[in-house]
Amino acid sequence: MELDGKNxxxxxxxxxxxSAVALDLAKNGANVAxxxxxxxxxxxxxxxxxxKMGRRAIAVRADVANFKDAQAMVDQVVKEFGSxxxxxxxxxxxxxxxxxxxTEEQWDEAxxxxxxxYFNYIRAVAPLLKExxxxxxxxxTSINGMRGKFGQSNYSAAKAGIIGLTKxxxxxxxxxxxxxxxxxxxLIETEMMKALPEEAKxxxxxxxxxxxxxxxxxxxxxxxxxxxxxxxxxxxxxxKVDGGQYI
Numbered sequence: 739m740e741l742d743g744k745n746x747x748x749x750x751x752x753x754x755x756x757s758a759v760a761l762d763l764a765k766n767g768a769n770v771a772x773x774x775x776x777x778x779x780x781x782x783x784x785x786x787x788x789x790k791m792g793r794r795a796i797a798v799r800a801d802v803a804n805f806k807d808a809q810a811m812v813d814q815v816v817k818e819f820g821s822x823x824x825x826x827x828x829x830x831x832x833x834x835x836x837x838x839x840x841t842e843e844q845w846d847e848a849x850x851x852x853x854x855x856y857f858n859y860i861r862a863v864a865p866l867l868k869e870x871x872x873x874x875x876x877x878x879t880s881i882n883g884m885r886g887k888f889g890q891s892n893y894s895a896a897k898a899g900i901i902g903l904t905k906x907x908x909x910x911x912x913x914x915x916x917x918x919x920x921x922x923x924x925l926i927e928t929e930m931m932k933a934l935p936e937e938a939k940x941x942x943x944x945x946x947x948x949x950x951x952x953x954x955x956x957x958x959x960x961x962x963x964x965x966x967x968x969x970x971x972x973x974x975x976x977x978k979v980d981g982g983q984y985i
Contacts, residue, residue: 739767740966745819746770747812749802749859750829752777754928755878757784758954759826760795762962768824769794771815775801775829794819802829802855803847812862821870824965825863827856827900828878830893832930837891845892852896853903860907868914874965875911875918877904878957879976881984884922897922901976908974917973919964924980927951947982 746763750756752774760770761784770788774781774797781797788795796818800807815822830852833844856877867873882890883897901920908918925931925942931951934942943951957979963969964977978984 740968741824741962742767744768744823744965745815745821746824746826746965747773747815747822747859747863748826748828749773749855750775751784752781752797754930755923755926755954755957756826756828758958759828759961760784761787762955762958763824763826763965764788764791764793764795766962766966767793768965769819771795771811771819772797773800773802773811773829775799802858803850805858805861808855808858809862812859812866816866822863822866823870823872824874824876825859826876826878826961826965827859829855830878830896830930832890832893834889834893836889840892848892849896849899852893853899856900856903860903864907864911867911867916871915873911873914873916874969875904875907875916876961876964877918877920878961879904879920879922881922881924881978881980884976884978885984904976905974912973917964917969919969919972919974920976921957921960921964922976922978922980923952923957924978924983925951926957926979927953942983945983946980947985950981952979952981 751772785795880897904920
């Protein structure tokens with residue numbers, strides 16, 4: 739298998755895109771450490787599925803916005819698995835409001851989880867990847883970080899920041915044979931999307947050329963590809979998975 743012997747960390751992996759990524763990496767041979775904050779039952783269920791595949795898996799409760807939590811999780815993964823080869827930053831939240839009604843708390847929470855959380859984990863794994871002279875980092879951004887979205891100034895700003903972070907890390911770690919890329923989903927059928935108002939979902943559906951929402955597994959397939967040696971000459975890229983929603 740493409741990822742036999744590789745050890746991966748996936749943040750926000752108890753539900754949605756994160757859980758699909760964790761399972762797909764495991765199907766392709768990787769051991770997976772699942773980060774979660776609230777959904778312990780779901781996280782442990784994903785671990786059980788991975789173990790059934792013959793891979794190793796651990797679930798670690800950690801607040802991605804907390805610098806010390808991120809470092810502690812990476813240290814735990816190294817202790818359990820021996821190394822970290824793959825990091826997929828996925829954890830995120832929506833705290834939507836138009837800019838004139840958005841609270842400071844809504845802004846700060848979205849930026850802390852959706853952007854600082856990515857920095858925290860990259861900062862924790864970068865020395866390890868540099869030392870072993872190899873590694874893959876994939877950051878989940880959004881098409882709304884490329885175009886903006888009404889009512890999502892905090893989310894869009896964070897997702898745009900992820901793109902800048904991805905390109906910079908790609909430059910900084912290239913000499914260490916580390917690839918860093920971003921995946922930008924459009925409307926994907928997840929728990930987060932189910933919480934959207936129906937009017938907003940219908941409006942988004944009219945933008946999608948293929949006429950349907952994407953599935954988490956379709957995002958996961960691209961993430962896994964970017965973590966394999968088949969993608970060794972791809973770095974600093976932002977690849978959309980949106981059914982033509984944003985062209």
